[in-house]
Amino acid sequence: MQQIFHEIKINTKGQGLYDFTNETASWINKQKINNGILNINILHTSASLVIQENADSDVLYDLKNFFNKLVPMENKLYKHTTEGKDDMPAHIKSALTNNQLTLSIKEKKLILGAWQGLYLFEHRIEKHTRLLSHHFIGD
């Protein structure tokens, strides 16, 4: 059994879904582990992770839009307002989606459906650098 730890940085430019499937897949491809578990954790609580459809970009637009309506950016709704009107909604959207994804790797390939991609879901308005911990365990 081998284990490898790695960090991938994603620069975000406001709210929306950022596909990082290729970054992860190409890193996996360079490792000496063929089969195993890949555990990805986002080290922030105002952005999150989802597996979503990668075929039609309208899906990504509708997702962002739905979450913005479900969790309004209105200071009067929250006590935690010191970090900006988008911060508390970002924590809630993070709780509604995922902070981590556990994926299976078979013969150096991510097991994903034909139309699935890995997305970082940025919930903050301003630019951010987001860190994704990658932990690959297998043989």
Next chain:
Amino acid sequence: MQQIFHEIKINTKGQGLYDFTNETASWINKQKINNGILNINILHTSASLVIQENADSDVLYDLKNFFNKLVPMENKLYKHTTEGKDDMPAHIKSALTNNQLTLSIKEKKLILGAWQGLYLFEHRIEKHTRLLSHHFIGD
């Protein structure tokens, strides 16, 4: 350490929660791994996975009903409408629940609470065949 990959197919007949605990448990029971991690990924983004109460079927009805009210099937709310009025809501419900579950196996048994079952949550109206990737790693 050993690893086994497997796929379980579930035929769904419209929206609702489908218990697949027995399919998974009986497959686990036939493997030569006694203790380990079982990673289950659904290879679709319009159906999802949840661990839920298996005692009262009203819970399953209320879950389906709640998600249908939270994410209405109305084309005017979405840009992505080409695949049917239930498709974009299905992607959103998938983002609100889980695409994957990671479970612990001890002495060939799933570690679950007394009232917990594994469910596929189908969000589409028509019949579908859903694939659940199973990846068992342990010894």
Next chain:
Amino acid sequence: MQQIFHEIKINTKGQGLYDFTNETASWINKQKINNGILNINILHTSASLVIQENADSDVLYDLKNFFNKLVPMENKLYKHTTEGKDDMPAHIKSALTNNQLTLSIKEKKLILGAWQGLYLFEHRIEKHTRLLSHHFIGD
């Protein structure tokens, strides 16, 4: 490769978020595994798990408050009402968050962001004892 199974009990006193990061971290620190995967499952479906900000307790208040507004405790909305007005909403909140978390351990430390903590999210009004299965696999 080694595997260790363990259970952590958390006594809750009504709805809210309970930080168990220290319990988990101090247990990890006593084990002979240095690097590996920690799989945590809550053995209940009326309480759940989230990774959230641990800096400002207002965030925890706002989270509890948001989920209570999103999923009202009103019997007329649900069929499953025999276990109390807070039970069906608890199952729904559990489906909207997580029943399990998979974490990475590097040199006996949880990989978490600077402001991240592990929380049990209790959705029931009365006192409960909650069991968190811990399964640590690595070397």
